[in-house]
Amino acid sequence: MRLPCEVSVASRLLPSAGLRGPGRAARAVLALGKPPAGGGGGGGGVWLLVSTARHRPGAKYQLRENIEHLFTKFVEEGKATVRLKEPAVDICLSKANVGHLKTFLSAMKLADRGTSEESLPLSTLAPPKASEVEKPKTKMTITSRKDYPFTQSFPYTLEQLQASYCKLPRIDMRILCLKSLRKLDLSHNLIKKLPVTIGDLVSLQELSLQGNLLESFGAALCNSTLRKSLQSLDLSQNKIKALPAQFCQLRELVHLKLDDNDLIRLPFKIGQLSQLRFLSVARNKLPFLPNSFGKLSLESLDLFGNPFEQPNPLAPDIQLKIPLTLWEHSARATINYRSVSLSSPSQCPPVDLPSAPVSMAVLTGAEGRITPGSWRPPGRGKEGEMDFTSLIKLHYYFYQLRRFQVQQLPYSCHVLPSHLCHDLDMSKSCHCGRACLSSFIQTTVTMNLHSVAHTVVLVDNMGSTEAPLLRYFCSLTCYSQFLDRHLQSIR
């Protein structure tokens, strides 16, 4: 049998014999077998062959009545030491498969006792192939199509792979099986679409797709294991028009490059990317920045070359519908309750509720305004689509929030209908801290980018470091208070 592991051989005679001490452990293959008749060795019995990359024919050691001791205290860690009588050496094994090591050691014990050779798992004492004793390959760089391994397989031990300028039309499925991959650079290819299975690369920290033909970055990718591992993402020089709302699930992102795309907006919850330090979105089509952009805390920011609009707080986009629909009331109450219970749970005493959407209306202050039309949010297609059942489900969720004082009871498609989840996810927050959904006032204000980043690249050739930021208001009161402050500040 053969055992791949790391080996260092130490002579016990040194330094008196003038021999050098043990070198660093080297990748090796051990084999148990009989030397070919007439071949070196002689003396009969079973021999141990230790082959390394530097010395593939290997060193042979007779085993019969020649093992002084087997040190097996750390066998569970894949380590053991074989002390031979003649020559006086200690063969230290490490990084071996535990099961295989145990079998190998017991076969050596039997060989030492001179057990009949037929009962031992012997193999030929032939030198191993070079690939068996070479250090596992962890890095591979390919920069032209002719070097791309279309027929050979990728070493499964790869941790870094660059395959640029290879004219790849899609991501090679073989790459997606490299589970140790930490860094993947597929820049300058012809990739149009990303497979969801990129999310199976559980160790992936850096992904570069610069200079491809991507038109989107899928929501499923944002919900994959990349959420927990991805720290650097380069999507520059593609054709991406928008990123999904779920993009902000990639919470570990530190570096994000989106230059030279066709982005007309940034994910509106981008402020949730709390680890983000380096952001560049130069030369896109952004007219303004999302409201949550102000929450970022960056080291460097580049928004050069976007067609930013001139902010005008006095020209609001009024989407406020008064009276608010029952749906708007209920959803606002749910979100506000969640955020209050998150920040100060003690302010939310549990209440016993009767079970009916009417109680929801009472709770949220919409009493007396319930009409059939108010059961659906405005603009949601045909009458009654926001049905009674959905509202009851929302009400039940709200009830659980209050009843159990769960600080952040998560909602998902298992708890609420998916369209409700979507609407709740898309809620906007007013300057007063409260939520609004489809009924709000929207305007743009000027933001100095130095308030979110240490180093700011000028946004245009005029030397400006200001950009328009979206602002939402949940009520006329909130907007008029803002307007008062704004008018005073410019007076």
Ligand SMILES: [Zn+2]
């Ligand atoms: Zn407000």
